[in-house]
Amino acid sequence: MDEKVALVPCANYNKDKVDNALAKALDCFGGLEKFVQPGQRVLLKVNLLTKRPPEDAVTTHPAVVKAVVQEVMRVGGQPLIYDSPGGPFTEASLQGIYDISGLAQVATETGAKLNLDVAASSVPAAEKARVRNFTLSQAIATADVIINLPKLKSHGLTRYTGAVKNLFGCIPGLQKAEYHLQLPVLEQFADFLLDLALTVKPVLTIMDAVVAMEGEGPSAGTPRHLGYILVSPSVFALDAVAVNMIGLKETEVPTTRLARERCLLTSMVDDMVMGASLREVAISDFVVPPPGGTSFRLLGHRLSPKLLKLAGRWLGARPVFQAEKCRRCGICVRSCPAKALTLNKKQPTVDLTKCIRCFCCQELCPAQAVIIHRPWLSRWLIKH
Ligand code: SF4
Ligand code: SF4
Known part of the structure; x- marks a missing residue:
């Protein structure tokens, strides 16, 4: 081609x-x-x-x-x-x-x-x-x-x-x-x-x-x-x-x-x-988020599924819902492929044992109420 x-x-x-x-x-x-x-x-x-x-x-x-x-x-x-x-x-x-x-x-x-x-x-x-x-x-x-x-x-x-x-x-x-x-x-x-x-x-x-x-x-x-x-x-x-x-x-x-x-x-x-x-x-200061998904590779190593699960728990990014911005429209709940979200009185809550970290909830939220939280240990490892 x-x-x-x-x-x-x-x-x-x-x-x-x-x-x-x-x-x-x-x-x-x-x-x-x-x-x-x-x-x-x-x-x-x-x-x-x-x-x-x-x-x-x-x-x-x-x-x-x-x-x-x-x-x-x-x-x-x-x-x-x-x-x-x-x-x-x-x-x-x-x-x-x-x-x-x-x-x-x-x-x-x-x-x-x-x-x-x-x-x-x-x-x-x-x-x-x-x-x-x-x-x-x-x-x-x-x-x-x-x-x-x-x-x-x-x-x-x-x-x-x-x-x-x-x-x-x-x-x-x-x-x-x-x-x-x-x-x-x-x-x-x-x-x-x-x-x-x-x-x-x-x-x-x-x-x-x-x-x-x-x-x-x-x-x-x-x-x-x-x-x-x-x-x-x-x-x-x-x-x-x-x-x-x-x-x-x-x-x-x-x-x-x-x-x-x-x-x-x-x-x-x-x-x-x-x-x-x-x-x-080429642009040197274009802002790109750090890796967010669950990956087989971590710091150049290929992880086994067992280690992957463990690493995901400690290092994995996860969606966080901001009550002050949430309009309770339910779009994220209806679009979540893993059925990991429940809409409560103020905002959705996520069941992290079900969440597959696809971040469709962040992608589709019309109020920018979802942020991707990356634990400090994961950010530190990526930097060093
Ligand atoms: S899509 Fe956004 S605004 Fe709608 S319920 Fe989910 S977090 Fe709230
Ligand atoms: S990241 Fe994906 S699986 Fe997890 S709550 Fe959001 S939409 Fe559901």
Whole structure:
């Protein structure tokens, strides 16, 4: 697979700036016509994690989505805007998110369709994958071409979320919680995400890194201006470049580390970048949370399941619920894959013997009432 990544400056979300940056990036690969044929149904997999406006930097910005929609239409494709956000996957919940995220307006202005099909379909996994089948959204299974449109953000579980992780939303609704439950260890989950990316096989990834999110991402962090659009035919290469750009090493993000181990990434990262020098654009102070999930690896050692359980008890991060911010909406309780939460009078309480540390509760809380607490011993060990 072509491991080149176009890294093009885009100062803000003004239409001309976004259109020019996208055109410049696509030109590096011979234009969108190389990837989309006239008449094809082109599914745009945006990031619509939860009901939030564009200025919160949680969702793919409508200006970027609109520019891609117009490019798809220019080459004769039929764009369909799609995501399966966290929580229930219903027409009503999708419509609410499209409205708040600004994508309903994009559809009105351009004539693009918004996906409202919530059906699922079983799809055989790709050749190199380690599982046999995936339950995917029907819209994903029936698209001719998929273009991945992630937002660059920090993440409490995987540290960074971008091209590969965005494809988790190809799995419909609460089925995602099922997969979390089956894959509680970080490396298992990351491996699964790589298999999913190989199966969904987007022809292109176009990343919104104009305003990213740092800190307690993917939904409770702080918007951070980076000023770039990244484009690549390889989800793995794009993530490798983005991870380096925000000052992380490939080995610090489970999906990029495993992609390298599984030979899904073969080029050196400096050789991937087109349009800029990675050294010039790298940011040294981008705030990324420390590792949060339960991992087989601790300080370079591989742990047995028994030790893993013990280490998890003493060193594991855990969700903490802040009563002063909690609105008692119950979203976290309904979305918890392990059924580890109970809503009491002031806030939810967590049963840590059941909690699998997926941090869906933090991701989906509309009030930023959930923080990830990392015990001091774990923070000390990571530092030293
Ligand atoms: S913690 Fe957040 S998601 Fe959970 S009940 Fe409170 S406000 Fe709702
Ligand atoms: S309590 Fe939160 S972190 Fe624990 S399993 Fe439930 S959603 Fe995941």
